[in-house]
Amino acid sequence: MSLVMQENLEGKAEIPRIINDGKESVEDIISNRKQISEKQDELEEVDRELRDISNELKSYDLPEDVDVSSLESQRSEIEGRISEMRQEIGRVEHEIETLDEKVDEIDEKWREEAAKESKHRTMMRKLDFVEDAHEELTEIKQTILAQIRENTEENMNRYFNDLIWKDEDYTVELGEDYTVSVYGRHGDNKIGSLSAGEKQVLALSFMSALTKISGFNAPIVIDTPLGRISSKPKKRIAQNLPDYLMDTQITFLMTDEEYTDEVRAHLQNSVANEYLLDYSNEVTEVKGR
Template sequence: MSEHGQLTQRIDELGRKISKLEGIDRDGTLATLTKELKAVQQKIDQNDEDIRADERRKTALETQISTERAEFERERKKLDESSPLRSIIEKSERIRSVIEALVPALFPLKVKELAASMTQVYKRLAHKDQVSRIVIGNDGTSQILGKSGKPITFDRSAGENQIFATALIAGLAKVSGINAPLVVDTPLGRLDSRHRHNILQFWTSDEARQVILLSQDKEIDEEFHRRITKHVSKTYLLEHTDVGDGVGRTSAREDSYFQEAAE
């Protein structure tokens, strides 16, 4: 096709497009679309303005919140300074939180320390040379291990159970770090003479520890009493008197013991 023909074809296409646009304009379609477009644009502009207004209100509220928070902190500080009790309570709460966090970590260490203290006391009191150490699990169960490192399985007598309990009490007293008096009821009950000597010597050997022994007359007899006399600060003899009808009365005789009372 020649250049003239191409131009003629292009002119015809443009003519058809112009006619089409003129037809749209004549039936009002173009005007309607233009009006709708303008309305949509106005709505978009209004939404943008609303968003900007909301942003301004948000900024104002954030500023107000910051101001109120600062005022609250100032007033709280004044209250704390004027109320020592509140400050003490808050410090106590912080200390409690620290303790709660430390207990799980310290518990296994204290269990090992208790086991070591029990082992030391148990070896002093018992006469079983095969005992190496006592171990305590985190669940509180305990085992006596032999020199091979294996648990020793034997039927403990009542006396051996008492020795184990004595080692536990002494271990707890040491681990706690509290220098409080220890009250031991029937300390030598169901023990043979060798164990009696060991336990009695243990309870009376530490001058810095106050121990109150509640003994029966046949338990710490005259011989054992003579051995510990130099370690005894005070004695009381408890005497029970029946006043009738199942009613009794107990009195304490100061600086007296069974043998002295019998003389």
């Protein structure tokens, strides 16, 4: 799981908890304010009782049998109750102030988490876009690679059957990893039974097909291109290979047995320069022809 996704999940879990804490704090404040109201009502009632007792004491000439000390005791008790209630009211008011501060903190934290969640939602949308784009690009890439392989296979089929000197038609196939298979008319894979010359033709066909499909006209150097091929098929290769590698600079390194007069005649319209490498006394001299 990515860090963004993890933080997003944590943020989503945090916000409900913050809201719940805030709700509980507000409920506590409401309850405490109710207690204060009740205490104030009770205080007013006790205060009225105290005033009544005081007024009663002032308005009457009390006989000697009236226990003044008892009345004073009641009055003191009421005053004590009043003091306790005022202290309780003060305590509750302080608790309300504390809860108000807590609610403010919760509200600030909620706003921070809400902003964080909004940021995470934006990040998740971007992440989803990148993942979708990656999937699309991967699919496009696979489609292009498959098309390139099919085109290479098609050209290789044509080149090989044009260059091969046998009357039999072959089917050349390229696997996904560009493994080459050559099938005969009966569907048997002949890749293992091709002669050295046929393998040379297959390699030339593969190289020509790749060069054509690549779109790059990089120079090509081929050493002994006709070295394993008998004299008769050389004519077909000399006739066709320049057409397959049209607009491509090719350097053939051939022996005199390869570069026969017949081969030279078929290549002369495509050859710009000829050089003879004359090796004598352990020295190779390059001569123009």
